[in-house]
Amino acid sequence: MxxxxxxxxxxxxxxxxxxxxxxxxxxxxxxxxxxxxxxxxxxxxxxxxxxxxxxxxxxxxxxxxxxxxxxxxxxxxxxxxxxxxxxxxxxxxxxxxxxxxxxxxxxxxxxxxxxxxxxxxxxxxxxxxxxxxxxxxxxxxxxxxxxxxxxxxxxxxxxxxxxxxxxxxxxxxLPPRELRAGWAEVIKHSVIRNADLFVALEELAAARGWHADNPAGWDATDHELTAQLTAIIARAVAVKVEVVSIDEFERGERITLNYGHTIGHAIEQLLDYRLLHGECVAIGMDAAARIAVALGLCSPELVERQRRLLAAYGLSVAMPADLDHAAILALITRDKKVQAGKVRWVLPTAIGQVVVRADVPAEIVAAVLSQATIHAVTPE
Ligand SMILES: NC(=O)c1ccc[n+]([C@@H]2O[C@H](COP(=O)([O-])OP(=O)(O)OC[C@H]3O[C@@H](n4cnc5c(N)ncnc54)[C@H](O)[C@@H]3O)[C@@H](O)[C@H]2O)c1
CATH class of the missing domain: 3.40.50.1970 (Rossmann fold)
Structure with a gap:
């Protein structure tokens, strides 16, 4: 196709x-x-x-x-x-x-x-x-x-x-790890704007038996799989096309593409780029969704569904060990999406829908960071 x-x-x-x-x-x-x-x-x-x-x-x-x-x-x-x-x-x-x-x-x-x-x-x-x-x-x-x-x-x-x-x-x-990092952005696109795409990703994972221990891969000899993945990628591209057509110069809507990036960027920098961007975005998406739950914007079920889907496409949401939470918070406030001294968080209200909030209390962010599961970073 x-x-x-x-x-x-x-x-x-x-x-x-x-x-x-x-x-x-x-x-x-x-x-x-x-x-x-x-x-x-x-x-x-x-x-x-x-x-x-x-x-x-x-x-x-x-x-x-x-x-x-x-x-x-x-x-x-x-x-x-x-x-x-x-x-x-x-x-x-x-x-x-x-x-x-x-x-x-x-x-x-x-x-x-x-x-x-x-x-x-x-x-x-x-x-x-x-x-x-x-x-x-x-x-x-x-x-x-x-x-x-x-x-x-x-x-x-x-x-x-x-x-x-x-x-x-x-x-x-493409090396499998680079592919997985790309899936983080595909899943991000589905969470911010396209619930049907999220469901399609879930259905493909279920049909193929993908989960944390047997995540999605690319097999060029499997033409049906190539066609299925291509169709999904096309739908993710459509999300980016829609968003940049609405907001060419990044003055409004385009900030929604930053879902998972506020904490993701901070982790990326603190780890000195030992994890790929997409890997950090996956961790950031999980944290953002948990912030949304803490604010009463969405149900804990969203966090679980998002975790399962990320895992099926090879992505962990565990916070790397040895990360200083105070340093993450300090970096977040320096993030370039800060406007008038406020961090603008992109938070899900449902699969396929997000809101931008500039009033997230630092204590909630700190609590979410401290509740994250932790693992040692061992890049391949
Ligand atoms: N302009 C934008 O809107 C925008 C948005 C997101 C990210 N970026 C930028 O994109 C960059 C990251 O892009 P990326 O993740 O594609 O990384 P990349 O361009 O570094 O590619 C990742 C790795 O894959 C290799 N590679 C690329 N294609 C391959 C293929 N088909 N087969 C085998 N190996 C292949 C590359 O040599 C590289 O080692 C960052 O610099 C980031 O700032 C820009």
């Missing part, structure tokens, strides 16, 4: 296409969008073979394609790597009518996206996400950027892509 959604922004609209094998349709789609210039393909080094195949097929369709690879990992979202990309494109004669193609996870999407946003005052960008997180989150919505030595994502721009093409076949090579 292939699903196509449309992001509507103030400047333009663009398609987001999700399906197994969609990369094969890239040349045709670029043509339809009137993109005929040179294609600057920037790929994660883990995708060198896919990049070469993609470039060959685009060349066979008449395109001039230049390819470069970027080292894997967050440290590539740097001034040094950005400068290298500028040098490469300017040195090889980039023109305004050209397009940058970003093939990789959120790191490549953010880095190549920011290069596209700024070079020659902006050229066309096409996102070709290769991780589950990038498909359901980072590639859609136009946020691009790099890190500053003093903090993550501090230098950036909004630059909407002309096309997002998510080929779910790419997920078959």
């Amino acid at each position: 292939t699903a196509t959604f449309t992001v509507t922004t103030s400047a333009a609209s663009y398609p987001v296409v999700v399906g197994a094998g969609t990369l094969n349709t890239l040349a045709k789609r670029l043509n339809e969008l009137g993109l005929y210039g040179t294609l600057w393909l920037i790929a994660d080094e883990q995708l060198t073979t896919v990049a070469a195949q993609t470039a060959a097929s685009l060349r066979a369709s008449g395109y001039r394609v230049e390819v470069t690879t970027v080292p894997s990992g967050e440290h590539s979202k740097s001034f040094a790597e950005l400068t290298r990309l500028y040098d490469w494109m300017i040195g090889n004669g980039i023109e305004r009518r050209d397009a940058v193609l970003a093939l990789g996870g959120g790191v490549i999407g953010d880095l190549a996206g920011f290069a596209a946003a700024t070079i020659l005052r902006g050229v066309a960008l096409v996102q070709l996400p290769s991780t589950l997180l990038a498909m359901v989150d980072a590639a859609v919505g136009g946020k691009t950027g790099i890190n500053h030595p003093l903090g993550k994502n501090l230098i950036g721009a909004f630059h909407q892509p002309r096309l997002v093409l998510a080929d779910t076949n790419l997920l078959s090579t």
